[in-house]
Amino acid sequence: MSFRTVLGKSLVVASSTVAVLGMGVLAAAAQSQPPINVVINQSPWLEGFASIVEEYEDETGNRVSLDVNPYAGSLEKQRNAVRSDKSEFDLLIVNGIFYPEMYHGGFLEPLTKIDPDFELDPQIYTYGDTPWFDAETKTVNRETGDLLTVPVNPNITLLYYRKDLYDEKGLTAPETFEELLENAKLFHNPPEMYGIVQRASRAAVSVTWDFFPYINGYGGSFFQDESIGDYVVTINSEAGRKALEMYITLAKEAGPENTASLTQGDLIQFLVTGKAAHSVLPVAAWAQMDDPNKSIIPGKIDYATLPHADGFASTPALGHWLAGIPKNLDDAQKVAALEFLKWFQKPETQIAYAELGGAPVSSAAYESDFAEKPENRYMLAMRTASPQAKGLWTIPEGAEIAAITELGLNRAVAGEITVVDALNSMAKDMEKVLSDAGYKTGRLPDLK
Amino acid sequence: MTSVQLGWMPKYGSLFPAIVFFLALAALPVANLLFLSFMEISWEGGVVQREFVGLENYAALADDPLLKAGISNTLILVVVATSCQVALGLALALACSSLGNSSRLYRTLFILPILIPGIIIGAIWRLMYNFQFGIINQGLDLLGIPAIDWLGSPHLALASVIVVDIWHWTPFSFLLLLAAVEGLPKDVSEAAKVDGATAWQEFRRVSLPLLWPAIVTTFIFRAVIAFKVFDEVFLLTSGGPGTATEVISFTIYQRFFLQDNPGYGSAISVAVIFSVALVIAIALQMQNRREATR
Numbered sequence: 001m002s003f004r005t006v007l008g009k010s011l012v013v014a015s016s017t018v019a020v021l022g023m024g025v026l027a028a029a030a031q032s033q034p035p036i037n038v039v040i041n042q043s044p045w046l047e048g049f050a051s052i053v054e055e056y057e058d059e060t061g062n063r064v065s066l067d068v069n070p071y072a073g074s075l076e077k078q079r080n081a082v083r084s085d086k087s088e089f090d091l092l093i094v095n096g097i098f099y100p101e102m103y104h105g106g107f108l109e110p111l112t113k114i115d116p117d118f119e120l121d122p123q124i125y126t127y128g129d130t131p132w133f134d135a136e137t138k139t140v141n142r143e144t145g146d147l148l149t150v151p152v153n154p155n156i157t158l159l160y161y162r163k164d165l166y167d168e169k170g171l172t173a174p175e176t177f178e179e180l181l182e183n184a185k186l187f188h189n190p191p192e193m194y195g196i197v198q199r200a201s202r203a204a205v206s207v208t209w210d211f212f213p214y215i216n217g218y219g220g221s222f223f224q225d226e227s228i229g230d231y232v233v234t235i236n237s238e239a240g241r242k243a244l245e246m247y248i249t250l251a252k253e254a255g256p257e258n259t260a261s262l263t264q265g266d267l268i269q270f271l272v273t274g275k276a277a278h279s280v281l282p283v284a285a286w287a288q289m290d291d292p293n294k295s296i297i298p299g300k301i302d303y304a305t306l307p308h309a310d311g312f313a314s315t316p317a318l319g320h321w322l323a324g325i326p327k328n329l330d331d332a333q334k335v336a337a338l339e340f341l342k343w344f345q346k347p348e349t350q351i352a353y354a355e356l357g358g359a360p361v362s363s364a365a366y367e368s369d370f371a372e373k374p375e376n377r378y379m380l381a382m383r384t385a386s387p388q389a390k391g392l393w394t395i396p397e398g399a400e401i402a403a404i405t406e407l408g409l410n411r412a413v414a415g416e417i418t419v420v421d422a423l424n425s426m427a428k429d430m431e432k433v434l435s436d437a438g439y440k441t442g443r444l445p446d447l448k
Numbered sequence: 449m450t451s452v453q454l455g456w457m458p459k460y461g462s463l464f465p466a467i468v469f470f471l472a473l474a475a476l477p478v479a480n481l482l483f484l485s486f487m488e489i490s491w492e493g494g495v496v497q498r499e500f501v502g503l504e505n506y507a508a509l510a511d512d513p514l515l516k517a518g519i520s521n522t523l524i525l526v527v528v529a530t531s532c533q534v535a536l537g538l539a540l541a542l543a544c545s546s547l548g549n550s551s552r553l554y555r556t557l558f559i560l561p562i563l564i565p566g567i568i569i570g571a572i573w574r575l576m577y578n579f580q581f582g583i584i585n586q587g588l589d590l591l592g593i594p595a596i597d598w599l600g601s602p603h604l605a606l607a608s609v610i611v612v613d614i615w616h617w618t619p620f621s622f623l624l625l626l627a628a629v630e631g632l633p634k635d636v637s638e639a640a641k642v643d644g645a646t647a648w649q650e651f652r653r654v655s656l657p658l659l660w661p662a663i664v665t666t667f668i669f670r671a672v673i674a675f676k677v678f679d680e681v682f683l684l685t686s687g688g689p690g691t692a693t694e695v696i697s698f699t700i701y702q703r704f705f706l707q708d709n710p711g712y713g714s715a716i717s718v719a720v721i722f723s724v725a726l727v728i729a730i731a732l733q734m735q736n737r738r739e740a741t742r
Contacts, residue, residue, distance in 0.1 A: 106492065256579065275580065410689060413689075414602050414688070414692070416602055416690035
């Protein structure tokens, strides 16, 4: 081997070594944070969230692993994590129905305690100011509370309806419950087509969430005035009766026989197989409607904000998701988790999140050109619906209240008990839960 | 040969490891459950708060509509499903035993359902029972029979769950009873046949009395397992519609875990443990008396 050959080979080896080492150094520099572990539930919006997480990993070199569980399993894992000496999860994706127990239990670290300069991006929707909690007054309060979470998914409910069928009949999206009933009956032709499919099964929170826009849409409520701590139970009001009667009338006159056992998955199945004209679903389900691999009706579903009774406002149910950081973590893990949230809430990330099939939480996405494209028509409905959405409750006894309403509403839909018996018994049981927990409560006189 | 007289120390000392295991694995968890059942547990500032509430949690059992429905449905499920499983298991065991070695394929097929995880069984049967798309209703449609709401009807849902439980657990009874049938002394049956007994008389007067202890044991084992039914209900109906398929394990799961009420959940658990133990003790006592009078 000549000297020149040896020299040449040595140079190649040396330069390769330098290149490999250099890449390693670059990768190490890019990965500025330790890996984080996120506990999240299996929902229709998971795919979009997982895609945006991949973007984060590609862009920053930081690693994020998702621990995906069914709804109740995710809640249980979160409870176990925050109650142990050290949480196994760095970021909790908390449901908008069960977040109060995380707040009241004092399990989440105020985000400004991790980084005093951290602020919620002004374009992020705040969904009833639920990211803030005042530990002194035990209330959700933007003015006096600590910022505990960042919204990650809007998940409010929209009316999904068959635009092609509406166009054929020259109809427009229903604005009132009466119009919805009329239109649903018009298309009801079982077993080929059901006028409406409703999520009336009993679960952790299922029929309660589906019914909530009805009682609010008739001017009723679960409690007298939660904002001032008045927890007198009002579910058994005249508005409650009208709402539940309408809910059951829709099921009986325009729904399948097994409405009382339908889950969210069933509703999506009905729509994508072209067997339902209407349904109320969280916004995240939109991605499956137009996917030709999952749907035989791509492009035929349109979206509207939920109907209401004459003289009252539309009230979609908030079932949004919030990301919080447990207190029982090392500081480095808290910082790493917050880094992800900082990146996630950026306007450009939110637009990318929408493009990847997610449901963004920023007006930056809903007001972007992307929202104007026909394939993203759900975003136009979201513009209207988002400011009108309302949460079910802000107290940690939500799980106990949900157990009562799930049972009572489901029994009424199944025909086990009457509307009046269901409302009166739910009111009585809710009052007991609230009274035992020390709230100022009571209940309306029983309906006759 | 001279015998060595051991003192009490080695005798009782040899039991020590077993006692430690029993305390660690059975007695302590139950004692902890008992302790929790007198408490109200909450969380404040990330710290657990325990408040002694005496018998309050036990007093609340009487007013719990879910628990009442759970007890009645569980009892129905235990009695109906276990009886059917033992009867079917015995019939299959007798049939397989009479076939001798040629029954091997059948034995393998019969035990398959018990090998499938509960979650898969739930998924399979939920699809089969599906009102709109399920294979059962599609089959009925071919016969001109209208679709039946197997899981959504309050009148049919529990029966549908029981059918799944029978399908899932009959192999358990089959296996236990097959061992008993194979262990029957052949000479007694042959003597009965020589004496002119018909097949039914031979079964009724000879085999059944000999198999009775095994049948009772199988029934008790199976009933104890059936009492704990959870996965099938969770996956098929979640206790609904209404309370049509609510069972005790599901009530405990909801009260203890979903509603995050460990005190009350523990009270239900303790009450159930002692009730089941009492039933088993009574059943065994009756069996022992029957044995003693024979």
